[in-house]
Amino acid sequence: MTDRGAATDAVPVDPQEATRREEPRRVAPRPVGSGWRQRLEIAFFVTPALALMAVFVVWPVVSAVRMSFFRWKGFGPMDDFVGWSNYDLVLHDEVFRDAVAHNFTIVVLSIVVQLPLGLGVALLLNRRIRARGLLRTIVFVPYVLAEVIAGVVWYQLLQPESGVVDGLVRAVGLTPPDQGFLGTPDLALWTVFVVLTWKYLGLAILLFLAGLQGVPDELYEAAQLDGAGWWQVQRRIAIPLLAPTIRTWCFLSMIGSLQLFDMVWILTGGGPANATTTMATYLVSQGTQRHNYGIAGAASVILFVVGFVMALAYQVFVLRRDTAVER
Amino acid sequence: MSSGRTRERAKPFGSGGPLVYLLALMAVIVTLGPVVYGALGGFRSNEQLASDPSGLPDPWVWSNYQHVLTNAEFWQYALNSTIVAVVTTVVAVLFGVMAAYPLARYRFRGREPLFMVFVLGLLFPAAVAIIPLFILVTRDLGMGNTYWGVALPQAAFALPLTVVILRPFLMAMPRELEEAALIDGASRIGIFWRLAVPLSAPALVTVGVLAFVASWNAYLLPLLLLQDDMRTLPLGVADYSSEHSSDTAGVLAFTTLAMIPALLLFLAMQRRIVSGLQGAVKG
Incomplete structure (x- = not known):
């Protein structure tokens, strides 16, 4: 460790480490280091952000919790306290249970399908092939498009009979479903998942490529000298070193899958026959279309609790390994 | 070999x-x-x-394409999207860098818990609070169907990521510069404006682009809050697609033109978006 301290380094590797290492050096020289004046400055800087979040994040979340204990149709005073019965209704509602199952199906499918696919393309693009930069840009294009815009284009592609997808399926000698891929209850969720994969694979590829940049060339060279083949090098060196990035991506993917709304709303609206409802589409349709605000509130709370518990569990059991090493 | x-x-x-x-x-x-x-x-x-x-x-x-380009509604939607995205971005970046500054450059008790507030904010998706947010904005604040009514909540939900990305950048600012400025008699607020903000400009652009793109693509909140000629492009595309469902070619032209601004912004800002996302993952 050099005397200069990490703060002067070009790369902010770990900011907390940097300040900690600085600590012994700075005992005296702090002109404005203490007292009410510093507190005032901190308040000046932090208050706008905290106020905005208090009004538009914390307060609505608290209201959702409160709302979930009342039967309320959106007008008049909210005074019909019903205790846990909204939760009871939601948790016994077949549609909501299916919605939870759909969310978890997407969570699992994303990891099982998108992870190997994204990893494969990233390893592929990590080679020194021609036009690599262009390829990287192209692969990321779907991620930049609005989910709605991507959804509308795919909706057209997936039109029964007249759509391009049905045409392609017929071209290879298969029969597309009569109601179209989005109109057939057994296929709709899978179809939504395919579109989601198209939309979000770019993010996985991009993150994995970034992680691969961190693998020192010397390691590859050393392995090659030892006679390892391409696949062996990827499997023994690149992928293990990529593990933290992979775990982070899994986390992001999981959270995104649990909150899924836009794409489903555009492609199917939750149909056909509730085959593609998610927790988010359920609560929006309960709230805005049926004005069952209490039920929407209960569904919101459940959505949050599910997400929070999964995030926490993931943090404790999976991501801890990464932070334990870094911090 | x-x-x-x-x-x-x-x-x-x-x-x-x-x-x-x-x-x-x-x-x-x-x-x-x-x-x-x-x-x-x-x-x-x-x-x-x-x-x-x-x-x-x-x-x-x-x-x-001619029909879309001469369609006053299309331009109105594009204008609405732009205004909402600009207001969202300015508010999120300004408030975000202000909050990140003391979290990075001051040492005080409760700093890490305060930072945790923002980290926890990442875990609150807009979907969870959407119904109360709708009621709050339309009834309590009377900002339904206004630019601010959409932009302020969007900025609030963009703040956690902004702060989380900006803090390490501000922490990496050399302490010597700050000390020199202090000796020259600059106030902390002066240092913030004349030193911290210019030095972290690249990071500000990164978080700005992320906030802008998120707002430009947002659907759920505008869907509940904006109607008629206040609608943004994603709402316009979705509504046009369902209203003119028999005019497939028209829908495709409308959708394609609506894609262009986001694509151009992405191509221009590609490296910033990429580094921002990577920073968010590593941070």
């Missing part, structure tokens, strides 16, 4: 064989296929689309 010290040593894994290029080509086709289909579809007539869904324009039809 055998002749040790030449450059060949590093090469064997570098270049790819024909199989690699074939796979890359497939990835490109699958990725761009739907986008190209939309763009080309806008140049076809509905009859062409009906007779051969996957054909090329023959002849090329310009009227679909």
